[in-house]
Amino acid sequence: MTQLDLPPWPYPRWIAHRGAGKLAPENTLAAFREGARHGYRMFECDVKLSADGIPFLLHDATLERTTNAAGPLRGQSNVAGHHHWHALSQLDAGSWHCAAYAGEPLPTLEAVARYCLHNDFFLNIEIKATPGTEHHTGAEVARHAARLWQDAAVPPLLTSFDVESLEGAMQSAPELPRGLLLDELWTGWLERALTLGCQAVVCNHRLWDTSSVTQAQSAGFRTLSYTVNEKVDAQRLIALGTDGIITDRVDLFEPDQNIQLSI
Template identity: 65%
Template sequence: MSAPWPYPFWIAHRGAGKLAPENTLAAFRLGASHGWRMFECDAKLSADGVVILLHDATLQRTTSGQGTAGDLPWSTLARLDAGSWHSRQYAGEPLPTLENVTRFCRASDWLLNIEIKPTPGTDRATGEEVARVAALCWAQAAVPPLLTSFSPKALAGARHAAPHLPRGLLLDGLPEGWLDEARSLDCGAVVNQHTQWTAETVEQTQAAGLRALSYTVNEPEAARRLVGFGIDGIITDRIDLFAPAARSA
């Protein structure tokens, strides 16, 4: 029997999908203005151990910086422009820390799905620190953040640092032993690429007491298919298309 699931069905990918620069406070504000209550984001460590929001290992796609983010201290990363790559409207938007985003969400009772996105070679340390910061920032919160990762080592680190925080195993397919791995990490959810779910694997996940979530669902037809399977949650870029208060597509 699955434990009670406190999260909404719809989750805004990286704050506001593609409508604002991903993983910035500007994106969270835009997502919130569209009525979204839960946001997915990517978290990794700076060289001096600050948890920042950034998807890629390197800086050049989404900031004015170059090189590997994990090689630089927060004092350098804090000065980067994380908005101009998206559009002139967001020029000068800074990289946020996980603490920045937490304060924003806690002020309005919004929820977070924090994807632990380690710089290669730092999986366990990143999982531990993300979980430590999340546990501290969300202490006394009615609903804690959901921690997810493609890295079992990162999830193991998160479990060690904050075993009470819920976790989800991210997958891009269902390789042999996927369900056993999720259970061995004491996960409460499996988050899979949307084309890889079937009605049978959703049912199998739920029968094991886990929730089945799906990313990144941007087409109504794909969402309807997943709803028909009985999926427990959908992550989407299309905050302008789907109604976050509804369970239907």
């Protein structure tokens, strides 16, 4: 199967990483709004579960880097997934970035869904399970996503480095598209993506070359890359015929630009 034989791919090529997670606090609605201001229509974000089962946006397993948890949760667990949503919703997820975003809250997946659906934006949900909860998190995030996007023309793309999370997502909402995230091309990566029923493989951009792109596309997968912040890397990936570029540099790349990039 060649790229021309692949089913239609409904997502834009350019994807804003963690919203616009360098110009605004990552994984917040403020970051989404900043990405949208730069013309982006698709966003990547990280989603995990609170202790009471609410899907919310956060990259790290712990809270210190991107919230003020050391104050409100002093003496309690620093693991985000150990807390109920009520406590998490009180945290400041913006001040760490700069004073202008003081008080920006952690958003729920439901809030992000409302924002994306209202504005006709697309979403890539990376499932970021609290260690030890991979299968359950994948299943629950997929279940909520299927509910939230049940009437949408284009559902979110669910991705994860965790095979167990993708297995949970596949069992819970098999109709949602999935992608296997890779930071190395470990033995059996292509076969595993097939058994997981994935539609895409999302690689560290350095892993894509003519051979790996051909392997993936010949097996029927779309090829996406993270995290691409240099023009020379973007040009190489576009020349290879890949399908998606996840970037922090929403201020550098115009999302509707043509294949030819000036370097």
